[in-house]
Amino acid sequence: MAQSIVEAPIRIDTSRKIIHVDMDAFYASIEERENPAYKTQPLVIAHDPRQTGGRGVVTTANYVARQFGVHSAMPSQKALEMCPQAVFKTPNFPLYREVSAQIHQIFHEYTDMIEPIAFDEAYLDVTDNKKQLHSAVQLAHELQREIWRKTHLTCSTGISYNKFIAKLASDYRKPAGVTIVLPQDAEAFLLREPIEKFRGVGKKTVPKMHDLGIMTGQELYEQKELDLIKNFGKLGYILYRRVRGSDDRPVEYLRERKSIGKERTFGPFLQSTTEVNTHLKALAKMVAESMQGHQRHGKTLVLKLRYGDFVTITKRRTFTEFLPNDAIQFDQYAEEIFEDVVDEHFDSGIRLLGITMTGLAPLAFENITLPLYPNDN
Template identity: 45%
Template sequence: MDKPIRKIIHIDMDAFYASVEQRDNPLYRGKPIAVGGSPEGRGGVVATASYEARKFGVRSAMPSKRARELCPDLIFVRPRFDVYKEVSAQIRAIFHRYTDLIEPLSLDEAYLDVTVDKLGIGSAIEIAHAIRKAIREELQLTASAGVSVNKFVAKIASDLQKPDGFAFIGPSSIEAFMEKLAVEKFHGVGRVTAQKMKDRGIFTGADLKKLTEEELVRDFGKTGAFYYRIVRGLDDRPVQPHRETKSVGAEDTFQEDLSSLEEMAPELDRLSVIVRDRLQRHQLRGKTVTLKVKFSDFRLITRSFSLPVPTDDLELIQSTVRQLLRGVLEEPVKIRLLGVSLSNFGEPPPTVQLGLFFTED
């Protein structure tokens, strides 16, 4: 007997933290605001920007000083994690009216499997509209939704009409849709990989589809096999309600190779800020700090150090990865990628400190 076609919804709140702040404070409504660190001092980063701020080019994970340069009237708001967590629980309760197969990706984003729904509605489209309506009427917030037969396509669909958007990509239209999609719109294709594809004449899904799986693996490593499948709309990953976080990390590939500690240290500090804030978002502390380094010849190494107790302390993370980096720089090198991650988690911290919580919204 054939398996039923899955019905997957991806819900993504619109500028979640900024929208909550605008909802709760009338003075912020209609104005460009950024939730995150202040541009004064060291290490301030934008967690989420309102859509009014995005018109100026302000984006998540952008240094706050740069955001202020782009938008001189930008209002910086300190994050209220306890409030965002409470609102997230209210959103999750709305999801549970329809299904218990919910895979949260963060406080403001989740996959729902409604192949079989609690209320016997039978239509993923109808359920997605009902969820968006409930969020709007009960919480005075907006969410965008994508509906399809798998997680990958549903996630792309949710981003098509943001904010307050909806898109359905049915089974018969998936391949044609993916062929027209620009490579930078593929979830999992970053800025540097997209440029590498374009240098090879790959601009759309149709261009990507011309390459064999072997060619993609040769050019893009193990993710090449993933690209081969998703450009054909193939994704059999289940919605995982109890997915366990194994590690928390961040990495960046640089347009120009870095060759000195003076160039690399600020990048490591920035990545450490992102990792610390993701740890706090998931209420995690890690014992093992890992540095990832990719050299200009694409050689990849990792170096790890295990601390005596789990931590989410920013200064400790930064000093540890810097020490690991010094061991790599014993001879002249050129580095194109740096990454920082924590793993080997202990018990969640008893209290959650305010920090920056990065989202893709």
């Protein structure tokens, strides 16, 4: 295959052995383990829309339900319409968290270089591992067997020299699959992947990609770097490298997030409280989802706003206990802070809004309120 002209140096480090572990339908599989009758029924992990007035979204679904088109992040009401016979099970996050901790203990039997992504997935750098195994494939198989032996749950693993390819590979043969992509096979593997599989290419980006004739990694590879940057900004710069097999991000096993937040710049500027509140709701939802995905909760909510005249205000509110990762609460507190700090600069409009949570701790660390006196209830 003819190589395109590379406009910027690309570095590819093939020295590492990285495994991406992705538990198969994690929450649903735990529920099936607890109640084997669910294995033959379409099981949806979500609040039953018939009891919530149609509200709620699907957390995950077992493979029986997926055959009906049910998938995570789908509105629960739509899942019910697609599969009227589905069993809806309210998520049991304390149990899922407990099982996740058990699985991470198993990871530590092989390596301490672990980067958790969510309850059900993590990156492991096994270049140098505790079992002294040279073969990452052998290690992945042993890891799967150990997880099954101790939890009766299956996982899929992707193995490669970087995180991007390892994550793509773990999704290649689900469930219970092991996929390895060697450096010499990376180009062929990436070029045939649909563009939707590339991390960062979401619902809003896919139509633009298709409009440009980019359907697979092959068409992405043929794009010039400057054109990708022009059309997609920073994402274009990243994708130009990813499709060439470059991703030097390390497995961040020592990372400790100090804050999680989202902010957005507006043009034209926001001119009314109604507009501000609408966007605060959207930001609060994104922050709540990100906090849940990183398995963190926090005690301090920070609101940031920048007026049209560039005057910037940052105001925080700290609570005695950890806040639940609830978008409605985040939005409520953000709106209250906004009402307290908004001033005459609002006449120039608002060009930026942001919500950040700090004072973070792992979700496994719970609030415990002890009674002051023996007879307190």
